Amino acid sequence: MKTFNELRKNLKKDYSGLKSLRVAVLGDTSTQFLVQALRGAGFDHMLDLKIWEADFDQIENQVYDPSSDLYNYNPEVIIIFHSTHKLLGRFNKLSSQDYKLFAQTQLAAVSAMHEQLTSTLSAKIIYYNYNEINDAVFGSYSAKTESSFIFQLRKLNYELMLFSLNTPNFYLCDLSTIQNQSGKADFFQPSIYINSEMALSLAVLPQVANRTLDIIDALNGKSKKCLILDLDNTVWGGIIGDDGIENIQIGYLGIGKAFTELQQWVKKLKNRGIIICVCSKNTESIAKEPFLNHPDMVLKLEDISVFVANWDNKVDNISGMQSVLNIGFDSMVFLDDNPFERNMVRENIPGITVPELPEDPAEYLDYLYSLNLFETISFSKEDEERTKSYQVEAERNLLKKSFDKEEGFLESLEMVSLVEAFNKFNTPRVVQLSQRSNQFNLRTIRYTEPDIEQIINSTDHTSFTFTLEDKFGSNGLIAVVILKAEDEGILFIDSWFMSCRVLKRTMEKFILNVITAAAKEKGFKFLKGEYMPTAKNAIVKDHYSILGFRKDKEFWYLNIDEFQMQETFIKVKEGSSYL
Amino acid sequence: MHMERNELLKQINDIFIDVLDNPEISLTENTNADDIEEWDSLTHIQLVVEIEKYFSMRFTAMEIQSWATVGEMINCIAAKTV
Numbered sequence: 001m002k003t004f005n006e007l008r009k010n011l012k013k014d015y016s017g018l019k020s021l022r023v024a025v026l027g028d029t030s031t032q033f034l035v036q037a038l039r040g041a042g043f044d045h046m047l048d049l050k051i052w053e054a055d056f057d058q059i060e061n062q063v064y065d066p067s068s069d070l071y072n073y074n075p076e077v078i079i080i081f082h083s084t085h086k087l088l089g090r091f092n093k094l095s096s097q098d099y100k101l102f103a104q105t106q107l108a109a110v111s112a113m114h115e116q117l118t119s120t121l122s123a124k125i126i127y128y129n130y131n132e133i134n135d136a137v138f139g140s141y142s143a144k145t146e147s148s149f150i151f152q153l154r155k156l157n158y159e160l161m162l163f164s165l166n167t168p169n170f171y172l173c174d175l176s177t178i179q180n181q182s183g184k185a186d187f188f189q190p191s192i193y194i195n196s197e198m199a200l201s202l203a204v205l206p207q208v209a210n211r212t213l214d215i216i217d218a219l220n221g222k223s224k225k226c227l228i229l230d231l232d233n234t235v236w237g238g239i240i241g242d243d244g245i246e247n248i249q250i251g252y253l254g255i256g257k258a259f260t261e262l263q264q265w266v267k268k269l270k271n272r273g274i275i276i277c278v279c280s281k282n283t284e285s286i287a288k289e290p291f292l293n294h295p296d297m298v299l300k301l302e303d304i305s306v307f308v309a310n311w312d313n314k315v316d317n318i319s320g321m322q323s324v325l326n327i328g329f330d331s332m333v334f335l336d337d338n339p340f341e342r343n344m345v346r347e348n349i350p351g352i353t354v355p356e357l358p359e360d361p362a363e364y365l366d367y368l369y370s371l372n373l374f375e376t377i378s379f380s381k382e383d384e385e386r387t388k389s390y391q392v393e394a395e396r397n398l399l400k401k402s403f404d405k406e407e408g409f410l411e412s413l414e415m416v417s418l419v420e421a422f423n424k425f426n427t428p429r430v431v432q433l434s435q436r437s438n439q440f441n442l443r444t445i446r447y448t449e450p451d452i453e454q455i456i457n458s459t460d461h462t463s464f465t466f467t468l469e470d471k472f473g474s475n476g477l478i479a480v481v482i483l484k485a486e487d488e489g490i491l492f493i494d495s496w497f498m499s500c501r502v503l504k505r506t507m508e509k510f511i512l513n514v515i516t517a518a519a520k521e522k523g524f525k526f527l528k529g530e531y532m533p534t535a536k537n538a539i540v541k542d543h544y545s546i547l548g549f550r551k552d553k554e555f556w557y558l559n560i561d562e563f564q565m566q567e568t569f570i571k572v573k574e575g576s577s578y579l
Numbered sequence: 580m581h582m583e584r585n586e587l588l589k590q591i592n593d594i595f596i597d598v599l600d601n602p603e604i605s606l607t608e609n610t611n612a613d614d615i616e617e618w619d620s621l622t623h624i625q626l627v628v629e630i631e632k633y634f635s636m637r638f639t640a641m642e643i644q645s646w647a648t649v650g651e652m653i654n655c656i657a658a659k660t661v
Contacts, residue, residue, distance in 0.1 A: 005598060005629065012600070032621055192624055194640035202628045 007040030083199035099147035131179035251296035263298035273383025489525035509566035608650030
């Protein structure tokens, strides 16, 4: 990670061409260096953060004055940093009978502030939780004493998590974990605090800035989706081809423990929806043997979505995986103990993340924790089932090979789609799909839960969600269309995004049939579409042209009366309701 | 002793150039914050931290406040390196 001094040098670089974002930073201690670190780290995240910084200790004044600079700035992201030092200061001023109520009072203040902000702004809020200070008034007994500061601080951190759980657009940046990882001595420098009112040391600022940027990246739909593992000396100790299954190191003895714990971590990532793949220079049957027969292996073959073991180079193998999985290289992480392989992959696959694993496997896991590779802003049922769906996709690919013609294959899949408007059950998945779809996304508008609620309650909008199921199983909810009524019989396609897992299944044509029928039913004459190019959505550049829309200036139009139903192999599933 | 102070001055000069991102800086023992545009209360903090890191030492809160000139800074570093 870059030092603060290096981040500060980024400030003189050329930010043109980077995605810009209006960010407000409010703190109760001096935040100038934090702002510099955020903007500097933003450059490395390819973001041009336009930061408005509140004056020193003006959080409440800005939030509760509707005509304040904060509201005039209309930020897209608001970062609020209440420091533990000031928190302790407030606690110190209480009379002793109020100590026990401290966490609740503080939470109520945060909640009121959130309500005030979101009544006029639609910004996402990132709130820093509290790094721990134990004032040593009770020693360890403070954990048994409700009126101690550390008891109240920990309770507040816990209450903040509960609050965040139930509050869309309110995200916690985990300063407490950052202090745990860096140590209090590196987190806070008393002499600097005395001289400058800075509650964060220069040493820890890059960590804080990068963890904040991780959340902003996730809000922008940038997150890691896939972990690719080397095997020998990465997933187990030793070389399976040379040492044999009895001699590889794994289990609860010696260095084997380090590999077992790494596997347990990978398993948890798999359970939370990260796609796990294997890319190993090995003979396939030998590489698979531990997964099948070693009693101490935590990872099993069913945890692995794509298993590649051969003697080809890893760059080609990972490119192959990318085409099966249909996700960007920038959403992949590659773990390998061998520096040569790491460099080769890093240099030849742009965007892929390749952690510089420590030499000692005992240190793998703590190092990986410190990188915070898998930031996210949502978690849903689909995530838990993702491994299965990618394995099913592999089965489909096998069937496909047995047909000469695409049509025969598609017909044999017996595909159906459940079509529904937005509702409270599908909202979390709609939000998630909008955040994650980068390629098949015509206008790349990202939605949050409150946005979706607004659309549900709007009379101008019509929403559609589509699932895709076939004889192998369900892909879940994979496409969303949002239509907005304009004047003169025109229905504008405000959003159209789809998971790339279901490309080439005639889903686009099916969707067009459905939305055109709905538009006709409502008496509209034209569908109007727009393609807004991004770095990633070239795949839908000709989308409207292929579907028979005609271009007029920057928009595409389809005459509904002249529309001919498109040929598709998907049927509307029973239970659908969208008209 | 005199040689050592010159050596310290040279090392501090390099740190100033790096932190303030100005290759023109040429410090003397009498240089103070008024002489260098980029040297303000904020960059002073950064200079302190970089000097601490370079010499593997910590200054007290009072020391950080007390320096009026580069010479006084060197007094402080020299006292800690004995």
